[in-house]
Amino acid sequence: MNKIVLINEDLCIGCGKCVKLCPKKILYLDKTNKKCKVSDETKCDKLAGCQRICPVKAIRIIK
Ligand code: SF4
Numbered sequence: 484m485n486k487i488v489l490i491n492e493d494l495c496i497g498c499g500k501c502v503k504l505c506p507k508k509i510l511y512l513d514k515t516n517k518k519c520k521v522s523d524e525t526k527c528d529k530l531a532g533c534q535r536i537c538p539v540k541a542i543r544i545i546k
């Protein structure tokens with residue numbers, strides 16, 4: 484279970500804004516359901532840019 488980058492897939496609309504923004508390149512869109520996923524969350528900078536840019540508030544960064 485993710486403990487740093489929490490993604491609410493029910494809210495995610497697959498816009499890709501967070502994926503483009505993430506400086507660590509750990510966010511990606513699942514090819515089948517187009518929902519945001521996180522790969523290696525231990526690389527997360529915890530600056531929460533993704534949380535701010537998400538239009539539907541689907542991401543929460545636990546600091
Ligand atoms: S907080 Fe920063 S490094 Fe972590 S997932 Fe979001 S954009 Fe990427």
Ligand code: SF4
Pocket residue numbers: 490494495496497498499500501502518519536537538539540541542
């Ligand atoms: S910015 Fe939000 S809605 Fe867009 S892909 Fe990322 S988590 Fe999903």
